[in-house]
Amino acid sequence: xxxxxxxxxxxxxxxxxxxxxxxxxxxxxxxxxxxxxxxxxxxxxxxxxxxxxxxxxxxxxxxxxxxxxxxxxxxxxxxxxxxxxxxxxxxxxxxxxxxxxxxxxxxxxxxxxxxxxxxxxxxxxxxxxxxxxxxxxxxxxxxxxxxxxxxxxxxxxxxxxxxxxxxxxxxxxxxxxxxxxxxxxxxxxxxxxxxxxxxxxxxxxxxxxxxxxxxxxxxxxxxxxxxxxxxxxxxxxxxxxxxxxxxxxxxxxxxxxxxxxxxxxxxxxxxxxxxxxxxxxxxxxxxxxxxxxxxxxxxxxxxxxxxxxxxxxxxxxxxxxxxxxxxxxxxxxxxxxxxxxxxxxxxxxxxxxxxxxxxxxxxxxxxxxxxxxxxxxxxxxxxxxxxxxxxxxxxxxxxxxxxxxxxxxxxxxxxxxxxxxxxxxxxxxxxxxxxxxxxxxxxxxxxxxxxxxxxxxxxxxxxxxxxxxxxxxxxxxxxxxx
Amino acid sequence: xxxxxxxxxxxxxxxxxxxxxxxxxxxxxxxxxxxxxxxxxxxxxxxxxxxxxxxxxxxxxxxxxxxxxxxxxxxxxxxxxxxxxxxxxxxxxxxxxxxxxxxxxxxxxxxxxxxxxxxxxxxxxxxxxxxxxxxxxxxxxxxxxxxxxxxxxxxxxxxxxxxxxxxxxxxxxxxxxxxxxxxxxxxxxxxxxxxxxxxxxxxxxxxxxxxxxxxxxxxxxxxxxxxxxxxxxxxxxxxxxxxxxxxxxxxxxxxxxxxxxxxxxxxxxxxxxxxxxxxxxxxxxxxxxxxxxxxxxxxxxxxxxxxxxxxxxxxxxxxxxxxxxxxxxxxxxxxxxxxxxxxxxxxxxxxxxxxxxxxxxxxxxxxxxxxxxxxxxxxxxxxxxxxxxxxxxxxxxxxxxxxxxxxxxxxxxxxxxxxxxxxxxxxxxxxxxxxxxxxxxxxxxxxxxxxxxxxxxxxxxxxxxxxxxxxxxxxxxxxxxx
Numbered sequence: 001x002x003x004x005x006x007x008x009x010x011x012x013x014x015x016x017x018x019x020x021x022x023x024x025x026x027x028x029x030x031x032x033x034x035x036x037x038x039x040x041x042x043x044x045x046x047x048x049x050x051x052x053x054x055x056x057x058x059x060x061x062x063x064x065x066x067x068x069x070x071x072x073x074x075x076x077x078x079x080x081x082x083x084x085x086x087x088x089x090x091x092x093x094x095x096x097x098x099x100x101x102x103x104x105x106x107x108x109x110x111x112x113x114x115x116x117x118x119x120x121x122x123x124x125x126x127x128x129x130x131x132x133x134x135x136x137x138x139x140x141x142x143x144x145x146x147x148x149x150x151x152x153x154x155x156x157x158x159x160x161x162x163x164x165x166x167x168x169x170x171x172x173x174x175x176x177x178x179x180x181x182x183x184x185x186x187x188x189x190x191x192x193x194x195x196x197x198x199x200x201x202x203x204x205x206x207x208x209x210x211x212x213x214x215x216x217x218x219x220x221x222x223x224x225x226x227x228x229x230x231x232x233x234x235x236x237x238x239x240x241x242x243x244x245x246x247x248x249x250x251x252x253x254x255x256x257x258x259x260x261x262x263x264x265x266x267x268x269x270x271x272x273x274x275x276x277x278x279x280x281x282x283x284x285x286x287x288x289x290x291x292x293x294x295x296x297x298x299x300x301x302x303x304x305x306x307x308x309x310x311x312x313x314x315x316x317x318x319x320x321x322x323x324x325x326x327x328x329x330x331x332x333x334x335x336x337x338x339x340x341x342x343x344x345x346x347x348x349x350x351x352x353x354x355x356x357x358x359x360x361x362x363x364x365x366x367x368x369x370x371x372x373x374x375x376x377x378x379x380x381x382x383x384x385x386x387x388x389x390x391x392x393x394x395x396x397x398x399x400x401x402x403x404x405x406x407x408x409x410x411x412x413x414x415x416x417x418x419x420x421x422x423x424x425x426x427x428x429x430x431x432x433x434x435x436x437x438x439x440x441x442x443x444x445x446x447x448x449x450x451x452x453x454x455x456x457x458x459x460x461x462x463x464x465x466x467x468x469x470x471x472x473x474x475x476x477x478x479x480x481x482x
Numbered sequence: 483x484x485x486x487x488x489x490x491x492x493x494x495x496x497x498x499x500x501x502x503x504x505x506x507x508x509x510x511x512x513x514x515x516x517x518x519x520x521x522x523x524x525x526x527x528x529x530x531x532x533x534x535x536x537x538x539x540x541x542x543x544x545x546x547x548x549x550x551x552x553x554x555x556x557x558x559x560x561x562x563x564x565x566x567x568x569x570x571x572x573x574x575x576x577x578x579x580x581x582x583x584x585x586x587x588x589x590x591x592x593x594x595x596x597x598x599x600x601x602x603x604x605x606x607x608x609x610x611x612x613x614x615x616x617x618x619x620x621x622x623x624x625x626x627x628x629x630x631x632x633x634x635x636x637x638x639x640x641x642x643x644x645x646x647x648x649x650x651x652x653x654x655x656x657x658x659x660x661x662x663x664x665x666x667x668x669x670x671x672x673x674x675x676x677x678x679x680x681x682x683x684x685x686x687x688x689x690x691x692x693x694x695x696x697x698x699x700x701x702x703x704x705x706x707x708x709x710x711x712x713x714x715x716x717x718x719x720x721x722x723x724x725x726x727x728x729x730x731x732x733x734x735x736x737x738x739x740x741x742x743x744x745x746x747x748x749x750x751x752x753x754x755x756x757x758x759x760x761x762x763x764x765x766x767x768x769x770x771x772x773x774x775x776x777x778x779x780x781x782x783x784x785x786x787x788x789x790x791x792x793x794x795x796x797x798x799x800x801x802x803x804x805x806x807x808x809x810x811x812x813x814x815x816x817x818x819x820x821x822x823x824x825x826x827x828x829x830x831x832x833x834x835x836x837x838x839x840x841x842x843x844x845x846x847x848x849x850x851x852x853x854x855x856x857x858x859x860x861x862x863x864x865x866x867x868x869x870x871x872x873x874x875x876x877x878x879x880x881x882x883x884x885x886x887x888x889x890x891x892x893x894x895x896x897x898x899x900x901x902x903x904x905x906x907x908x909x910x911x912x913x914x915x916x917x918x919x920x921x922x923x924x925x926x927x928x929x930x931x932x933x934x935x936x937x938x939x940x941x942x943x944x945x946x947x948x949x950x951x952x953x954x955x956x957x958x959x960x961x962x963x964x
Contacts, residue, residue: 106887106925115958127887128925133948137963150848151836151885151926172839204892205839205846205883212842236889354633357654357687360694364687366632401687403633405588405609407718410686442919443588443610444633451958461955466615472950473943476597476933481619 038300040279040383041392045345045429046080053390055427058452062350062427063387069450070463072351072369074431076113078453080346085120087309088338097121098317102146104273104339105131107433110449112460113343114138123166125273125337129156136163146270146337148195148232150205157182161190167268169193169232172208173216180223192220193230193268198251200244202236210255217259228264231256234272237340238282240306242315249316253323260329269332271316275341278306280380280430295397295414298381309341340433347432349374349447350387353424354403363398365420370402370409373447374428375438377411386417387425393418400426404443441469520782522761522865523874527827527911528562535872537909540934544832544909545869551932552945554833554851556913558595560935562828567602569791570820579603580799584628586755586821587613589915592931594942595825596620605648607755607819611638618645628752628819630677630714632687639664643672649750651675651714654690655698662705674702675712675750680733682726684718692737699741710746713738716754719822720764722788724797731798735805742811751814753798757823760788762862762912777879777896780863791823822915829914831856831929832869835906836885845880847902852884852891855929856910857920859893868899869907875900882908886925923951 042049047057054061057077066073088101102123105114109131114124115138124135127149135145136159145165147156152168152175160168161182170176170192183190194216197207208216220226233252239245249271260266283298290296307315317334324331351369358364371377384400386393394416402409420426439446441464448463467482475481524531529539536543539559548555570583584605587596591613596606597620606617609631617627618641627647629638634650634657642650643664652658652674665672676698679689690698702708715734721727731753742748765780772778789797799816806813833851840846853859866882868875876898884891902908921928923946930945949964957963 109925111952111955111963112958119958128885130927130948130951131925134952137948137952138957149885149887149925150883151850151852151887153836153850153885172841174837174839178837202889204889205848205881206887206889354635355656355660357656359654359691366687368633368635370633399687401632403610403631403635405631405633405688407684407686407688437924438922440920440922443591443613443631445612453958458958458960459956460958464954466612466619468954469612470593470616470619471953472946473593474941475620476594476601476935476940476942478940481593 035297036299038302039392040300040303042385044279044303045348046077049390053388055385055387055389057348060452061387062348063425065450065452065457066350066352066425069448069457069459071425072349072373072447073463074347074349074436074447074449076110076347076432076449076451076453076460078116078451081113081116081343081453082120084309084342084346085117085122088313088336088342089121090310090313092317098313098334100333100335101342102144102335102337103342104337105134106437107339108343108347108436109134110436110460111138112449112451112458114140116451116453117342118144122342127151129153129159132156132159132165142166146335148337154178154182158186161186161188164188164190167191167193167230167270169195169230169270170216170220171195171206173219176216176219176223176226180225183223183225189225189227191227191229193232193270194220194228195232195234196252196255198233198248198255200235200248200251202234206234207232210252213255214258214262217262217264221264229266230268230270231259231266232270232272234337235274237274238276239274239312240276240281242307242311245307245312245315246319249319253320257327266332268335269320270335270337271320273337273339273341275309275312275338276306277340277344277430278303278308279345280382282379283381292413297414297416298412300383301381312336312341344430344433347430347435349428349431349435351426351428353420353422353426355422356420363396365398365400366403367400367411367426368403369428369447370404370411372402372404372409372440372442372444374402374411374431374435375440376431376435382431383429384412384415384417385427385429386420387427389418391418396420406442445469518781520784521874522782522785524867526761526785527830528559531872535870537867537869537871539830542934544830545907547932547934547939548832548834548907551930551939551941553907554831554855554929555945556829556831556918556929556931558592558829558914558931558933558935558942560598560933563595563598563825563935564602566791566824566828567599567604570795570818570824571603572792572795574799580795580816582815582817583824584626584817584819585824586819587616588919589821590825590829590918591616592918592942593620594931594933594940596622598933598935599824600626604824609633611635611641614638614641614647624648628817630819636660636664640668643668643670646670646672649673649675649712649752651677651712651752652698652702653677653688655701658698658701658705658708662707665705665707671707671709673709673711675714675752676702676710677714677716678734678737680715680730680737682717682730682733683715688716689714692734695737696740696744699744699746703746711748712750712752713741713748714752714754716819717756719756720758721756721794722758722763724789724793727789727794727797728801731801735802739809748814750817751802752817752819753802755819755821755823757791757794757820758788759822759826759912760785760790761827762858762864764861765863774895779896779898780894782865783863794818794823826912826915829912829917831910831913831917833908833910835902835904835908837904838902845878847880847882848885849882849893849908850885851910851929852886852893854884854886854891854922854924854926856884856893856913856917857922858913858917864913865911866894866897866899867909867911868902869909871900873900878902888924927951
């Protein structure tokens with residue numbers, strides 16, 4: 001190949017040939033001066049490199065995993081899942097967990113992961129009939145299931161009431177009578193909470209604002225068939241500071257006093273999820289433009305800033321506990337609903353360089369996973385390691401593009417790493433939330449999900465085969481296709 | 483329900499109760515003065531309404547289809563598919579089609595639709611190993627298949643060379659030797675084209691710019707094992723004017739002369755796809771902001787402007803024919819690769835109001851299809867009809883939201899239609915390109931695809947059942963789940 005390529009390249013104008021290295025040299029200095037100095041190493045995720053510089057998870061080379069199980073491949077680090085669950089369920093002075101944790105199914109609904117979390121004592125937060133069915137199918141006890149969301153279908157409500165789940169959180173006034181009707185029909189008395197918004201939380205279609213949420217509490221009580229036991233608040237996503245967390249919590253605690261003064265005994269206070277992961281963030285338009293036009297790397301996040309899981313749990317608990325202590329009342333059961341915060345950093349995707357390309361202005365790596373598999377790249381920073389890279393090199397600039405024939409399939413316009421070639425592999429970090437459920441079969445099959453845990457490798461979800469993609473299809477005359 | 487809801491509403495502050503109608507009244511006038519006067523009626527898509535105002539496709543009420551087949555439901559209008567195919571394959575003066583049409587599989591890869599197009603004489607344009615496999619699996623003749631794209635895997639190239647497809651279009655210099663190696667190994671001589679970009683076409687990872695694409699032609703010839711028969715250009719998406727189409731075509735025709743002077747006999751000139759659909763467009767940030775903040779409807783497109791299929795075919799053909807006539811050379815086979823232009827307006831999605839919500843500032847309709855099923859709403863205008871709406875009313879303002887528990891799941895911040903309630907249905911137009919392949923199973927199962935054609939109703943793809951979603955999964959110990 002070399003001879004043909006170099007012969008053809010020889011025909012490119014000598015000026016263009018000269019321009020690229022000069023431009024890159026000038027750029028290199030600019031880029032170095034523009035980085036923020038933060039460095040993310042594999043150890044941040046509990047990964048290591050062996051003597052050959054190969055990236056390892058629990059001592060196993062990621063390259064070996066792809067070799068054995070095919071790629072692209074999501075790899076779930078069971079040790080990290082166990083660690084995160086334990087951190088959310090950390091014990092207080094009395095030896096019991098400070099909070100109850102319910103995992104947000106929508107963020108990474110891979111059954112094997114959900115089952116592992118169930119075994120670790122983490123409940124299920126579901127937002128649709130499907131997710132509720134899934135939790136029950138996986139053997140999650142009904143009392144460990146919370147049903148939230150604006151899109152509860154009749155069938156979903158019926159299943160929830162029949163099975164007697166822990167709580168159904170009512171999004172809005174109109175839902176009260178829908179649930180009451182199901183309760184009457186089935187002769188059950190479901191436990192419900194009311195979802196409340198305050199300043200600083202999601203609004204729009206979600207929740208009922210505290211300024212009139214008391215009406216929803218009263219309406220639910222007035223049905224006579226709903227057991228109003230809870231109050232639910234979800235601030236929103238990417239909570240990364242004490243301030244962002246504490247202000248809405250304090251505000252909803254003010255509202256809790258109103259509710260309790262109105263005669264409601266709140267057995268459950270559910271303060272939702274939304275904890276950010278220190279190694280990802282939503283980049284700004286300016287970060288993006290600087291990357292696209294000027295080759296500036298996206299800012300590397302600092303892992304010493306931001307909120308840890310322990311902070312999230314402790315701050316929430318302290319604010320609630322302090323308020324109830326001041327009011328001289330027993331504290332309710334405190335629930336949290338982590339999604340991203342529980343699993344984002346427990347999973348990574350291994351992708352391979354399908355082919356490379358060198359043009360007068362830049363070098364491309366075409367990966368076997370693009371935005372079809374890695375949708376988060378549209379708005380989030382995700383760290384990428386070369387799988388063999390002993391020195392953490394950043395001396396080669398590449399545009400990382402996916403394999404789909406779509407102009408938006410660029411993961412990073414400028415990424416800096418070691419010299420890489422066709423067949424080399426990269427690992428994309430923090431793919432454990434909003435990647436699997438937002439993936440598409442756009443021209444390519446979806447990848448498998450492998451759990452590495454306690455010395456075992458379990459294919460939790462095998463990669464799609466072509467036949468799987470059309471398994472529900474018939475031909476134009478209704479005939480079978482496979 | 484009425485009594486409880488009205489009782490609870492009575493508790494909302496009287497000021498808030500009064501403010502909403504006043505604000506909406508003032509807004510109404512502003513909105514009316516701001517519409518662009520364009521009106522889209524069902525007849526634009528060949529649909530009708532019956533005497534009761536129910537929307538019909540080929541005489542069948544869309545509501546009846548959802549009743550029979552479940553919803554949400556994509557409905558493919560076979561008559562429209564046949565009409566579009568015939569328009570792309572319109573005959574010239576000699577009675578033969580002016581162009582050959584190859585359907586862009588990636589835009590709506592529903593096998594039954596692809597099979598129907600094959601029977602109508604439309605070929606397959608594939609961009610991945612999977613799509614190539616699918617075309618062959620559906621019985622498409624190898625000579626009716628074009629293989630494009632930047633993400634061709636080794637396995638895909640091998641299958642293409644083995645089966646002797648019409649042509650493989652080479653994206654870049656680095657691909658030459660990859661294909662040649664496969665050809666040598668298999669002892670075959672594949673037909674190849676070179677994909678070229680000019681000003682006004684997609685660049686980035688796609689194609690080789692005309693300024694050095696001749697090198698790729700020469701490199702391919704120099705392998706001795708590739709039959710260099712074609713030149714490929716794809717301008718890009720949403721081509722809506724003669725100017726946008728003609729300028730890049732003229733530019734590539736200049737380059738064609740260079741190539742032919744270099745001794746290449748171009749049997750095939752492939753000018754790609756990208757035709758816009760008159761009833762959709764990419765809205766601007768300003769359109770979006772006006773809709774979000776000021777309740778201004780997104781501008782309704784005019785169907786009398788823009789490029790028709792006939793225009794697209796004729797303008798392309800005329801420019802190429804005129805150039806070859808002037809050069810006194812026989813015209814090559816002219817190929818086009820419509821995706822959106824072929825199927826976008828042949829398909830619609832029927833969705834149901836899952837629940838409604840009235841707040842002091844606005845009324846919501848929660849639909850059973852959100853951005854999980856309707857991803858195009860992120861950037862495109864899509865017309866929405868109420869399924870029962872005899873008068874085409876626009877006197878009620880609704881925020882249309884999907885069922886997922888995600889803040890981005892708003893289809894339209896302000897949509898104007900008749901008064902609607904829980905259980906009513908709406909039809910979203912032009913879902914026949916980039917909806918099915920970009921859909922996700924985010925908390926909800928994916929909908930079915932029904933073909934209505936020549937008096938038949940064929941479920942081309944049945945809606946997912948919950949078990950289907952986890953069909954490839956195992957439990958945390960590797961055990962079966964369903």
